[in-house]
Amino acid sequence: MTHYFSKLELTHNGMESRMKSLSTDSYNVHKEMWDLFPGMPDSDRDFIYAILDDGRTAYMVSSREPVENNYWRIESKIYDPVVKNGDVYKFRLLANPTVAKSSDGKHKRHDVVMDMKRRYRAEGRELSMNDVVHKSVSEWMIHKGELNGFDFDESTLMTHSYTRCESKKGDVKITFSTVVIEGTLMVTDAGLFKDCLYKGIGTAKGFGCGLLLIKRS
Numbered sequence: 001m002t003h004y005f006s007k008l009e010l011t012h013n014g015m016e017s018r019m020k021s022l023s024t025d026s027y028n029v030h031k032e033m034w035d036l037f038p039g040m041p042d043s044d045r046d047f048i049y050a051i052l053d054d055g056r057t058a059y060m061v062s063s064r065e066p067v068e069n070n071y072w073r074i075e076s077k078i079y080d081p082v083v084k085n086g087d088v089y090k091f092r093l094l095a096n097p098t099v100a101k102s103s104d105g106k107h108k109r110h111d112v113v114m115d116m117k118r119r120y121r122a123e124g125r126e127l128s129m130n131d132v133v134h135k136s137v138s139e140w141m142i143h144k145g146e147l148n149g150f151d152f153d154e155s156t157l158m159t160h161s162y163t164r165c166e167s168k169k170g171d172v173k174i175t176f177s178t179v180v181i182e183g184t185l186m187v188t189d190a191g192l193f194k195d196c197l198y199k200g201i202g203t204a205k206g207f208g209c210g211l212l213l214i215k216r217s
Helices: 011-023 028-033 113-121 127-148 188-198
Strands: 005-011 047-051 058-061 073-076 089-094 098-103 106-111 150-152 156-171 174-187 212-215
Touching: 005 011, 011 113, 028 047, 073 127, 089 127, 098 113, 106 113, 113 127, 113 174, 127 150, 127 156, 127 188
Parallel strands: none
Antiparallel strands: 005 058, 005 073, 047 058, 089 174, 089 212, 098 106, 150 174, 156 174
16 A cells, blocks of 8 residues: 655644644644545545654645645655664654553543553652653553564653643543653564554544654664
């Protein structure tokens, strides 16, 4: 299947629209991304994206080529990265790190940071919030590496901008957490790793999480 890597930049109209609405709401941005794939309203989401820190630039990986509009200017190219076992990359990832747990017969996802904080508190242990974020995210990344064909170098881990996000879809309130994760990894299974470059890592991908941005180390 063909994939595309695209760079998106807000146009002047897009910037004016943002300034008028003062909206960077995650669900509104989610809808903006969907609008770049017109004509297939009932299709499954087949793209992942990341809004950069400047708020006006985004990167996207998709199985269809996005179509620019009055709000977004787009540059796209075929995305077929050549990766092999042993390759080392620096990476950046905006993630929604969660863990699945079952309780009373129900399956629910929990924020790994809050989950660890609750466990430590119950054990009478106290860590700073920065330490909890760092430790819980490190454990999460090790697990994701096992599933996605890479070894994560814990000594290089940097975590920052842990944020609790709120959005609304109609009358439904949506809450999730995000954290920026940076570091170095080594490819152990090129096939799995390439697949995760296309599909992303973790949950909340419809809200700009999960796109693994890499650069050769």
